[in-house]
Structure formats: structure tokens, C-alpha cells
Amino acid sequence: MRYCSKCGREVDRKVPAGDTLPRFVCESCGTIHYQNPKMVVGTLPVFEDRILLARRAIAPRHGLWTLPAGFMENNETTGEAALRETREEVCAEVELGMLFSLVNIAHISQVHLFYLARMSSPHFAPGAESLEARLFAEDEIPWDEIAFRSSTLTLRHFLDDRRRQAFSVHLEDLAGNSRH
């Protein structure tokens, strides 16, 4: 950020009075421009015993597989975001289940949330940002070609919980020293 989005003058980087962190501040109109983490919300869609993944048609991680997820929009709920992303990426209508994982990725200021989701029929297709959508049984999951660690963690927790038939919410913090 170099210019004030409200008045167009150049901003400074400084700690505002009464604050503890540096912010972009406009000395001209007085606006303090706060910047906050973004939420990425998605689902783990299940049809019978298989899981639906999408192969990415866009950067980053073009060609790799992911759970359907994307940036939450203003004026929607986390549940609405999860359903919308599932519709957009794999053209599937799902029934949302429990909130299943929350993954902090602090070094890129993101929080990823995944809901379990049930598909009542095997209807799906790649959306505009996907090359391919496919149902995977546990032993077919392409672990070496998963795009994001939050998908890998969420898949592993789901398979573990399913094996034990005991599902709970999983919180994870990812560090910045390996790929997210």
C-alpha cells in the first residue's frame, strides 16, 4: 500500500497513537488502513466412501489436487462460502456437516476452514478453475500431488476419524518453513 484509498495521497507507515503495531496511515485525511488475515473456506465432500477432489487449473499449484475451497467473500457466512466454493470448483451440491478443521497459516495471514459435506449423488464436474474433478477411495488419494498442506491435514484427520468412527474438530498451526 502506497496511496490512501480514500483520498489518494501518499500514506506513511507508523504506529498510530494508542496502538502497538505499525499501520499504513494517511496524514492527509487521517484514515488508518488496517490489514487483517483472510479466510479460505471449503468442504471435504464425501460420496459413499469416496472423497471428491479438484485438480487446479490456476496458479498457484496448477495441476495439483485440492479440496474445494477459496476466499470467503464479504456478506456471506462460512457455511455459504463453503457451499459456494464447492459449487464453483467441482459443480457439486452438498449437504454441509460439521465444521471439521481450522488451519492457521500465519506467515501468509490466512485461516483455512473446512466443513465435512455429504453428496447424495455422484454428480460433479470440473468448474472454471479446475482441470478435473474426481472421487477418490482412501488408497487412491494422490498424496504427493496435493496442492496445499491444509488439504493434506484435513484429509488425514478425516481418514483417521473415520477409521475410529469418532469425528471431532481439528485445529492446526502451519509453520512457514515448508510449503503450505
Added chain:
Amino acid sequence: MRYCSKCGREVDRKVPAGDTLPRFVCESCGTIHYQNPKMVVGTLPVFEDRILLARRAIAPRHGLWTLPAGFMENNETTGEAALRETREEVCAEVELGMLFSLVNIAHISQVHLFYLARMSSPHFAPGAESLEARLFAEDEIPWDEIAFRSSTLTLRHFLDDRRRQAFSVHLEDLAGNSRH
């Protein structure tokens, strides 16, 4: 938003190619300025059988009571945000417990998260943005003077769950027709 924060020219409001929602777009440098929901993160701090609340010294809802919570910052995790806000608002060091509530407030594009938290001693004090901090037993909670509905909901779920000695994660969507 009226000016591009990257180049300082006036932005337009339009749906970018391949997108579905209107965004602030800079025709001059090509930047698309996405705007996303913000997360508010806090705790429900418990010492023995009492709950710690803060009375707000700032707008909005000056003088009303709230669970310690505030906007999550870039480059921190939800757990770090919860601990920091608890330190800032009620000067208490707590031990984080489970993620307890997630409250969507779509009409103001916020997601509120609360963790249960344990205080090992009754050490606390009002922080810079609080008039007062106080431990409340269940029958002392000032229900008519709680600042935000996300605090009220989280408190009610906690008391219900404690009565049954069965704690689970609670998801709520707040509508825009009453005060948040």
C-alpha cells in the same frame, strides 16, 4: 475505496473478467482490490466457577460488558490472537482450551471465534480499552448490558454445556435485524 492504494489513480467498480462479483479495479495499473471478511477472536476466561468480562471504555457499546476479543492481526494464529486480546483487554494470562464458538455476522462481514480459557489465578485488571474487569458467577451476569450478541450466545452455550458437562463447538449465524 476511491483511489488505487498501489498507484494512486481513481478506481472503478466492476466485475472483472472471469469473476462473478463487482470489485474495485484500477484500470491504470490493473490491480483488483479484493475485500474480505474480518475475524474477531477472543476467549471465555474462567476462574473456578466464574467468568471474566470486560466493560468497554471505547465505542461502539461504551460502558457495556463483553468477553475479551478483538480483530485478528496479520501474521498471527487464532490462538495467538485470543491470548493477545485477553492480555490487552483484561490483563489476564490464560491457558487456552477448546475452540468453542464460531459466530457469523454476514451483514457486517465478520466472523467471531471464541476459545474457552482457564485462569489459574484471579489476576486481572482493566486494559487500556476497558473501564473495568470483573469475575461473574452465573447468576451475576449482566445479560441486559452485554455489548455484542456473539458474547451473549457464547456465554449461554457455555453455561448450558457446563450444566450438562458436555462441551462442543457451537456455530451460529446472526441475522442483521437486531443488534450484533
